Amino acid sequence: MDRSFVPFGKPRAERADAVRNREHLLRTAREMIAELGIERVTMDGLAERAGLGKGTVFRRFGSRAGIFRALLDADERRFQQHVISGPPPLGPGAEPVERLLAYGRARITFLLDHHAIARASFERGRPVPAGDPSVTQLHIRMLLRQIGPIPSLDGIAIQLTAALEGPLLLYVSRPETDVGLAAETGAFLGDAWQTLIERLVR
Template sequence: MDVPVVPFGKPRGERADAARNREHLLATVRAMIAEDGPEKVTMDALAERAGLGKGTVFRRFGTRAGIFRAVLDDAEHRFQEQVLYGPPPLGPGADPRERLIAYGSGRISLLRSNHAVVRAAMDRSGTPAAAVSMSPAHIRMLLRQADPPLPHSDHLALQLAAALEGPLMLYLTSEEVAGPAGESDCGRLADSWRTLVERLFNG
């Protein structure tokens, strides 16, 4: 069975004080984004708000875009932990169809909730932040567990993963996926994902 590797997490050999600073900085960034949006987050403002030296912030993140990439990496790590070790249907224990539906819904929610952060993490050339995703490997594993087996599972996994990743989600605006009043774009996208997976598994 394929087991995706969680690529993020605490660096090996990280000192206890460095780990505390990292967690403190990430919590501070998230609070600043929640209060005023990513536009107000700068290296100087983060250092002041966190009560740390500017040099500490520069060593940790390198650039302003690096701050947001670290936030995304942390969110990705937490999501992967839920997929690998959390309760079903997102975590182990459910049948592959329900796990795939839950995975897509969770991934859509993750990307949409971090939409502004993804944009802020772009470098000056407009290149989106690079983040290692478990989607291709995880989806491939679930498709291979289908009974009866699905044809061309490797190719299907690549196509399904592409529907859940940043570039497509990044450029979707709320208006493009808007539904009736009170219905969130996230909910409509998740419903569409469920329809896609159910039809795929039902032949």
Template sequence: MSKFLLPVISNPPGDPAERGDAARNRQKLLEIAAQIIAEGGVEALTMDRLAEQAGTGKGTIFRRFGSRSGLLETLLNHTEKAFQREWMFGPPPLGPGAEPRERLLAYGRAVIDRVAITGELQEAAREDAEHRFGVPAVQLHRMHLAMLLRAAGAESTGVDIQLLCYALLASLEPGLLRFQRRNNGIDAERQYEFWQYLVDRILNREAELS
């Protein structure tokens, strides 16, 4: 699989590139593709299977995405843009309007939950350090965490916010989360509990692991 350049959204919802039936059909195909991956992994997603489950011709899918690699890249970019919209413009607690701590907790929960659907794609797209931490979308996540940490008063503890953001992002790396689940039997709920523990310790709150 080629290395995907994760996107950064430039406009709020309501200004899609596609409209009408074309946009709805594209959305339907991507949702079905994501479900196939969630149930059987990336290898389970074939053009034949997608066409069968979507009730459309394989030629239609090839015309829309070009190839299986094009489909995978489109799916990853689609889910990344949707996630960015959720924490930029969506409802609280993930979106604006909640207290910084609640938004930090909601962000971690959302990242952890996404791994079940897009973790394998994300892991493949970030196979080297430059793509794991250097692409604009990842830097946008870092800036988001930095904003929330500063709003929550984390700087008052004297911590280096920039390094702290990288450490927090590393704890949410799709490859690490998937490894923990496959090899250590650590489920998503336990991963979220640890994220809450990290956030509360950083903000000098009382926190205990269950």
């Protein structure tokens, strides 16, 4: 009701400022993670390094875990952007089976690369941030439909989503995973995904 009385310029300027602050904070958080490690990223440290007030950081993220949720969210969007409009075979333009294989390997790598951030985004008393499995599920279902009629296709899309993401989500709830092991695990699970899909569609 009162909205028409608020000068247009003000909220817009504030919004642009907020976006800039947010991007600046996320960039600074990434630098701190790379230099110091996740464990040593704190709300106070981030505010100091970003040259912003603690209040700004608190309003933006709510908690230390909120910083990592925001980072995860930003990377997740970028990943989905590659899937929607990036080069094939992950992006459009390849055969649906090729896209399904590429999606599996890319998603495994993404989840392995982000397991430490995902773990840091946990918060006591809040539900486990299981990502948004529906994006993976919708993509798998779309590609299966393009491949052709498969009995119980919708149920299989749900189960393949769990097959792909479940083993990596379990890693998240475990203590520190060795990086070497992670790369090996990625290849191991990627090969298994390939066999599963190739046999499903042959």
